[in-house]
């Protein structure tokens with residue numbers, strides 16, 4: 280199966296918007312923490328968040344493979360903004376797959392078109408379900424909805440006029456996933472300590488004090504949650520590969536540029552442009568195949584986790600090599616090589632972080648071995664979503 284065709288008028292319009300609206304502000308996004316809100320709204324109007332959504336959902340009816348290609352194009356210019364594209368398109372993906380009509384009707388089209396910007400505060404829940412940490416948000420059932428308390432340390436693409444999509448454990452058992460508008464009573468945002476990169480992502484601390492979540496804003500109730508997370512997880516993890524691919528492509532451009540003047544000495548470096556480009560092409564092909572399977576709802580999670588880990592590893596390798604190719608020039612604050620290094624580290628620490636991926640892969644393979652040793656058939660292998668309960 281081929282990768283997304285980036286030569287169509289749809290992709291050309293996006294490339295032009297990146298060249299004219301994003302490239303001039305990349306430096307300010309990285310060093311002044313400028314949040315590219317206008318770029319995000321305009322990208323949404325071009326269909327930049329809705330490739331995996333149908334026309335009736337506000338999308339362009341392509342697939343997750345094309346959504347990954349859009350995120351890649353943005354990441355080739357700016358890794359931080361590529362993360363925002365992932366946040367926004369993932370919220371569209373979550374809403375698309377919600378079994379509950381009211382929440383889809385309230386938010387899906389506006390999110391798909393970039394009219395309503397949205398953040399995904401799912402790191403804590405995803406880490407909790409993988410047995411890494413305790414869940415931070417707690418919900419209690421009440422008439423017509425739930426009341427939620429707790430806080431999430433870092434959620435990007437949120438703030439005034441935005442939506443956040445998060446998950447909480449429920450007092451009577453199970454979990455819910457829900458949308459929360461910034462105007463909800465009892466929801467507070469606080470600034471985070473300064474980051475070394477990604478400062479332009481409007482990443483805030485979200486605090487919930489008795490926030491009422493109406494049933495109309497619930498994406499999954501406790502009885503729907505396990506099947507729902509199983510449906511959305513391959514897609515949102517695959518979506519992040521676009522950030523890594525874009526950053527690697529940016530790094531390859533730096534290497535080519537540096538080789539024009541210092542290629543005679545750069546050839547002694549470990550990771551050469553041609554090798555990294557070949558590794559990138561292989562991972563992009565895998566991503567396109569898995570993304571089309573995820574769109575249809577038939578991807579097993581293990582190859583997705585392995586691909587996502589491989590993308591983190593390649594991104595780190597490419598960014599290291601790019602700065603070594605560029606030399607002292609690449610160490611200047613004005614040079615993209617040092618920015619790429621900080622962006623690449625983010626790909627490997629944002630949930631699912633490289634260490635988290637390796638743990639989940641280990642747990643799944645371990646469970647499969649144990650079942651094999653117990654003489655159970657391979658197809659009965661199951662991995663608990665609720666490893667931390």
Ligand SMILES: Cc1cc2nc3c(=O)[nH]c(=O)nc-3n(C[C@H](O)[C@H](O)[C@H](O)COP(=O)(O)OP(=O)(O)OC[C@H]3O[C@@H](n4cnc5c(N)ncnc54)[C@H](O)[C@@H]3O)c2cc1C
Nearest residue numbers: 399400401402403412432433434435474477482629630632
């Ligand atoms: C720039 C940036 C943007 C992010 N955007 C999002 C987002 O949009 N959505 C989202 O859900 N997550 C977001 N995160 C969180 C991210 O996905 C990871 O969950 C987070 O980096 C912790 O992962 P870890 O592997 O370091 O955690 P671990 O090393 O496994 O554990 C760290 C533990 O310490 C706690 N902790 C550490 N420092 C603090 C602190 N200052 N305040 C409170 N708790 C702390 C964490 O909650 C966690 O339990 C963002 C992080 C960064 C740096």
